[in-house]
Amino acid sequence: MTEQEPRWLSEDEQQMWRASLGVLNLLPLFLERELQQLHGLSLHDYEILVRLSEAPDRRLRLTELAGLSNQSKSRLSHQMTRMENAGLVVRESCAADRRGQWAVLTDAGWERLVKAAPDHVDGVRRHYVDLLTEEQKVVLREAFTVVMQHLHNADGGQTCPSVAGKPTAKAAGQAV
Amino acid sequence: MTEQEPRWLSEDEQQMWRASLGVLNLLPLFLERELQQLHGLSLHDYEILVRLSEAPDRRLRLTELAGLSNQSKSRLSHQMTRMENAGLVVRESCAADRRGQWAVLTDAGWERLVKAAPDHVDGVRRHYVDLLTEEQKVVLREAFTVVMQHLHNADGGQTCPSVAGKPTAKAAGQAV
DNA sequence: CGATATTTATTGAATGTTCAACAGAACCGG
DNA sequence: CCGGTTCTGTTGAACATTCAATAAATATCG
Numbered sequence: 001m002t003e004q005e006p007r008w009l010s011e012d013e014q015q016m017w018r019a020s021l022g023v024l025n026l027l028p029l030f031l032e033r034e035l036q037q038l039h040g041l042s043l044h045d046y047e048i049l050v051r052l053s054e055a056p057d058r059r060l061r062l063t064e065l066a067g068l069s070n071q072s073k074s075r076l077s078h079q080m081t082r083m084e085n086a087g088l089v090v091r092e093s094c095a096a097d098r099r100g101q102w103a104v105l106t107d108a109g110w111e112r113l114v115k116a117a118p119d120h121v122d123g124v125r126r127h128y129v130d131l132l133t134e135e136q137k138v139v140l141r142e143a144f145t146v147v148m149q150h151l152h153n154a155d156g157g158q159t160c161p162s163v164a165g166k167p168t169a170k171a172a173g174q175a176v
Numbered sequence: 177m178t179e180q181e182p183r184w185l186s187e188d189e190q191q192m193w194r195a196s197l198g199v200l201n202l203l204p205l206f207l208e209r210e211l212q213q214l215h216g217l218s219l220h221d222y223e224i225l226v227r228l229s230e231a232p233d234r235r236l237r238l239t240e241l242a243g244l245s246n247q248s249k250s251r252l253s254h255q256m257t258r259m260e261n262a263g264l265v266v267r268e269s270c271a272a273d274r275r276g277q278w279a280v281l282t283d284a285g286w287e288r289l290v291k292a293a294p295d296h297v298d299g300v301r302r303h304y305v306d307l308l309t310e311e312q313k314v315v316l317r318e319a320f321t322v323v324m325q326h327l328h329n330a331d332g333g334q335t336c337p338s339v340a341g342k343p344t345a346k347a348a349g350q351a352v
Numbered sequence: 353c354g355a356t357a358t359t360t361a362t363t364g365a366a367t368g369t370t371c372a373a374c375a376g377a378a379c380c381g382g
Numbered sequence: 383c384c385g386g387t388t389c390t391g392t393t394g395a396a397c398a399t400t401c402a403a404t405a406a407a408t409a410t411c412g
Contacts, residue, residue: 006294016317022324025246070201118182141192148198275390
């Protein structure tokens with residue numbers, strides 16, 4: 001019997017957790033809807049386009065892309081199929097490792113991203129970034145960097161391959 | 177032509193946004209998996225159980241429940257069907273407003289919640305709360321309360337009915 | 353070298369989510 | 383009290399996601 005009285009959350013912690021849950025649930029919905037209506041893209045589409053756009057040669061191995069965009073390889077695989085059908089992206093098999101595949105951004109994909117980016121950044125600002133004070137942004141950046149890191153390490157690549165210590169890319173500033 | 181150069185995110189803002197996205201994507205997955213494996217509940221199941229458990233008479237009108245748990249009425253409706261089949265919850269039609277329905281927590285649902293709560297709180301701590309400093313928690317609570325409020329107001333009840341100014345319930349401290 | 357394990361990516365089935373359309377009850381305004 | 387509007391909740395179909403199983407190429411190591 002290693003039963004212990006669990007460490008319940010304090011009133012404040014609970015409030016903070018519930019607010020987090022709210023944002024977690026709602027924010028993606030809003031961004032997704034705007035993106036979908038204005039540009040026919042899902043949030044995941046967008047995220048993938050951004051990551052590819054920042055990659056050298058506009059290409060990334062699937063596993064790495066999955067890690068960078070925080071999703072499982074299975075999900076990415078389905079996603080890629082859809083995006084390939086939409087002409088945003090193509091797969092190319094990899095010479096160096098014949099198990100592997102490149103995800104490559106097409107010109108159409110690039111243009112789609114460039115068109116969508118201003119509206120999307122605007123949405124991210126309206127619904128999130130611009131609601132925060134400078135101090136809050138700093139704290140949030142630090143806090144969430146830690147949490148994200150933790151989550152990437154915490155599972156043995158089941159959920160999503162851990163992203164290497166890459167510096168955040170500099171490219172077109174397209175707010176994922 | 178009201179075209180404007182968009183206000184791109186600064187380097188720091190972008191880093192903070194991307195970390196947020198990471199947490200947004202990953203955290204629910206982790207909590208969901210643990211909850212599912214240990215107790216056969218989804219995160220949404222759990223959230224609904226908690227909200228009902230805190231409500232007077234363990235019952236809530238569907239619309240209000242949807243608002244409290246940050247989801248659309250449609251989604252909740254499907255969810256309720258599943259949970260009703262699982263015996264966690266029942267629907268009762270509402271005398272005062274004959275359009276309406278009550279969502280009522282069953283005893284089985286309550287017990288299930290009580291059993292799951294310690295493990296879930298533990299997960300929330302391990303993957304989130306305990307990774308934050310006291311200062312970060314405070315800042316996060318304030319910041320996200322604002323953002324959540326904004327999101328609730330921002331859409332005209334399309335996504336989810338806006339939650340009234342209810343004080344965060346006091347009940348069993350079960351960390352949603 | 354060869355056997356085993358690991359890594360890469362895909363697949364299909366089960367499950368969950370969204371969106372738009374709907375039906376019925378209550379509200380509101382003249 | 384009648385007509386339109388809003389609100390309640392449900393439904394089905396399209397779509398997305400998860401999970402476990404698979405196949406194929408490469409690593410590992412005795």
